[in-house]
Amino acid sequence: MITKIKKILQKKNKSKIISLTAYSKNIAKILDNYCDIILVGDSMANVLYAQKNTHRISLKKIIEHSASVRQGVKRSLLVVDMPKGTYENVRTAEKNARLVIKSTSCDAIKLESNKKNYKIIKALVEKNIPIMGHIGFTPQFKKKFKVEGQTKSQIKKLYKEAQLIENAGAFAIVLECLSPNAAKVITKNLKIPTIGIGSSDNCDGQILVTDDMLGLSGFYPKFVKKYARLDRIIEKAVKEYSKDVKFGKFPSPKNYLNGSKRK
Numbered sequence: 633m634i635t636k637i638k639k640i641l642q643k644k645n646k647s648k649i650i651s652l653t654a655y656s657k658n659i660a661k662i663l664d665n666y667c668d669i670i671l672v673g674d675s676m677a678n679v680l681y682a683q684k685n686t687h688r689i690s691l692k693k694i695i696e697h698s699a700s701v702r703q704g705v706k707r708s709l710l711v712v713d714m715p716k717g718t719y720e721n722v723r724t725a726e727k728n729a730r731l732v733i734k735s736t737s738c739d740a741i742k743l744e745s746n747k748k749n750y751k752i753i754k755a756l757v758e759k760n761i762p763i764m765g766h767i768g769f770t771p772q773f774k775k776k777f778k779v780e781g782q783t784k785s786q787i788k789k790l791y792k793e794a795q796l797i798e799n800a801g802a803f804a805i806v807l808e809c810l811s812p813n814a815a816k817v818i819t820k821n822l823k824i825p826t827i828g829i830g831s832s833d834n835c836d837g838q839i840l841v842t843d844d845m846l847g848l849s850g851f852y853p854k855f856v857k858k859y860a861r862l863d864r865i866i867e868k869a870v871k872e873y874s875k876d877v878k879f880g881k882f883p884s885p886k887n888y889l890n891g892s893k894r895k
């Protein structure tokens with residue numbers, strides 16, 4: 633097991649695991665000093681490519697963005713999401729996961745659970761491909777964005793699903809949009825760390841989509857805390873630039889490459 637994964641496992645019940653998403657080098661470089669895990673999420677389908685769901689993002693796109701992110705990540709664990717339709721059986725899953733690892737030098741792969749693909753996780757782990765699971769609201773397989781695990785029987789089912797993923801050999805698991813009680817039961821009873829999104833503080837770590845928490849995506853459900861309004865900051869800068877160009881204030885002589893004055 634690689635050292636970075638060992639360190640993440642050691643954090644369980646000791647200190648929180650900090651994770652964010654990235655789709656490009658420049659952002660990844662900033663996150664790298666503060667995150668344990670950086671995920672190249674298939675959420676890029678919605679966030680970058682304005683698609684209505686994550687179903688059509690290609691493996692090629694995920695690989696291109698991950699290769700860019702790799703350039704900015706030195707210390708965090710780099711995890712790459714496998715897009716829908718690329719891990720439907722053991723053979724395809726292994727072929728595609730190996731392609732992702734070879735092309736991006738990422739450290740691990742994330743697969744969403746469809747309550748049936750435990751054997752695929754097990755097979756990949758046995759072939760030394762580190763896997764992160766993902767349960768709850770799994771956008772590749774579910775249409776409705778809703779809180780899961782609101783009744784005892786739902787919590788039991790989610791816990792069973794998480795257990796099967798742990799038994800298959802995953803090193804961590806994302807809990808997306810789970811009730812606080814469901815997150816608590818799963819986190820308390822699993823040996824592997826849980827990384828929550830919209831699943832309360834009852835998790836071993838947290839992840840957010842970076843564009844959401846920076847106020848860039850326009851998608852702000854209640855579980856997203858907006859730590860910045862980059863949309864406003866960018867708009868202010870662009871407005872100022874546009875005015876400067878219009879009124880001849882930019883470029884000024886100090887921006888001239890040879891330093892000479894405008895004649």
Ligand code: KIV
Pocket residue numbers: 653671672673674675676713806829839840841
């Ligand atoms: O695609 C993604 O960004 C994700 C996170 C929301 C966990 O899967």
